[in-house]
Amino acid sequence: MSGGVDSSTVAALLRDEGHQLVGLTMQLWNQRRLSDAPGMTENKAGRCCSLDDVYDARRVAETLGIPYYVVNHQHRFEQDVVRPFVAEYLSGRTPIPCSLCNNHLKFDQLLVVAKQIGADSIATGHYARNSYDPKRARWILKRPADLAKDQTYFLFGLTQEQLAHTRFPLGEMRKPDVRDQARQHGLNVLADKPDSQEICFVPGGDYKQFIDAYLHEQGEELPDTAGDLVTTSGDVIGQHTGIHNFTVGQRKGLGVATGSPLYVLKINGEIKQVVVGRGEELYSSVMHVKRPNWISIAAVDAPMRVEVKIRHRHEPAAATIEMSSADEVLVTFDTPQRAITPGQAAVFYDGDEVVGGGWIA
């Protein structure tokens, strides 16, 4: 329970169905931790793990009459989400911490705690659907009824075991209905709480500021990742301040003026090189996806037709996937896709079903 409208409504709906419930909130990050660091903006409330949210969650549990506990997973969160987040940016990739958090904490640690305290399954406020298909003998993850709220992109890492012990009660609902349900259950304040948007541990969404403050707190120096800005033909056209300040597709802040707009096409982390070029050059038909997790299938034995999402707000694009090595998938799009970004997730769909996904190399 995050203290938000979605997980609170889940608790209310399941209680109505007569389930025996225990409310759990994961304490993942101390929002005040870096607030004194130089250059950090004042923390705002309404973010994951803020005290206000914990109070809200506790009040919801009390209103619904269910036991409620906060479990401390700060250590794991820092180790499995925050450190990799920083490391990915510093190697020139663009990470998605929410997927890491789902894989390593929400559907892993939380499920362990749930089983330890005697629960059969966990229920979350994610917008997704899951069900068991006896024919395939597999648990299937599907996009929700409210496609505008679809969170399956962040859930591609779920294992069969995790899916078997997880419920997504909002999968068939639309967000406005969820807000109505919250009001009907006396959770009025929450019903009007805005959706969370940004990365929960990065105040104001400024990840560069966060990386600076975090490394400073850890007594580590921000490594010098400055280097050359080069064109696709290898000509050096300027210098950049550090590869972690760039992401593929970025146009602003390149620090060079040319006649036509320039975009970041590629970041060569090892040699601290940022490759820039014209907008048309951002398009590519192939990509490699590492460490895949399969949901609706056991493995890819032969080339398979799928639709692929390469970022959260991306219209799935038709492609063919096949294994290029034991732990890597080759994706060939029917039409070239713009700004394929290393570090982001690629999620494969077959209609509403999530086939699987992995990390863009």
Place this chain on the structure above:
Amino acid sequence: MDSNATTPLLPEVLGAMSPFFTQSFGNASSIHHYGQQARGAVERARESVARLFSCRAAEVVFTSGGTESDNLALFGTLNPGDHAITSTIEHHAVLNAFKALQSQGIDVSYVEVDSRGVVEPNVIRRAMQPNTKLISVMMANNETGVLQPVKEIGVIAKEASVVFHTDAVQAAGKVPIDVNEIGCHLLSISGHKMHAPQGIGALYVRKGTLLRPMMVGGNHERQRRAGTENLPGIVGLGKAADIAMDALANGSIHRIAAMRDRLEDGIFGKIDDTGLNGQGAPRVPNTTNIHIDHIEGEALIIALDLKGLAVSTGAACSSGAIEPSHVLTAMKLPSAQARSSIRFSLGKHNSESDVDFALSILPETVARLRELSPVYNKKAALSC
């Protein structure tokens, strides 16, 4: 089984308090007869608390609780440039007060404890400096129940003419308190840890000890703590002090010690890989802190609570999540063992059937946690 967190108000205490809410509700500072009744009740309660401390009534200051007593003792004594000595296992009411004092220019030495969780008097002696003004060491630790050598520390303080404060919140009602034997100048207690209500406490202030008030206003509590007296709370604390004295005198405290010992033996007998934290040290009779290896104390506490057994672990942070115990960490317990530790603290409301219940659900609950623990399974696999 969490009496070190709080205790229920005893019916006799509630009975003593109730006339002072609606009938004898006077302000103890008023000159009319309502005020006189209230004043009489406050002073009778002060005498009861003085008996608990073996001190004079004039040396008792009523406060809002243990935290205020600790804060008043420390902030009321120390000035910028002073040096103070405390231990790493103090309650946060003391540790965080010292942290705030450090930012005001007071120099603080935090002395370490041994593996039993005992502050060695010689360690205090070695930490003394020419400008040492105060020593603050608790009488009994809240997490382990380990009793500290306060008399020996009192001797060191006396030799050096240093003010000695002891936080006796977890000792009051569990072991006899004699401020002259301890040789302390300041001693804190909290009402709700000894069957008085929450929101009342007291500070013993030895005659002649200079104490600057933190609350300023009227001339209450001999100008050491301004604010209209919490009349029902004070009456409740006085009654609870009387009852605690009786329990210490008539030996009924031994019943709690016997239950605690049976619980401990039962756990060690029924569950493998367990051990006592604070082994070999003298302890208050009601507390036991046990490490149950290969589990997370946090999950165990939730699982036990869902079955109806309330125990605790470590310290709760502001969100309510559990943080690793600074006390067990200070005792150099490995971090996994510190995280696997839980505290049982019994009270007079506990019965033998509570101990039976705890011993009946603990083994299966621990077994379930261990079965689902990735760490334990790895160990099991390695051992075959």
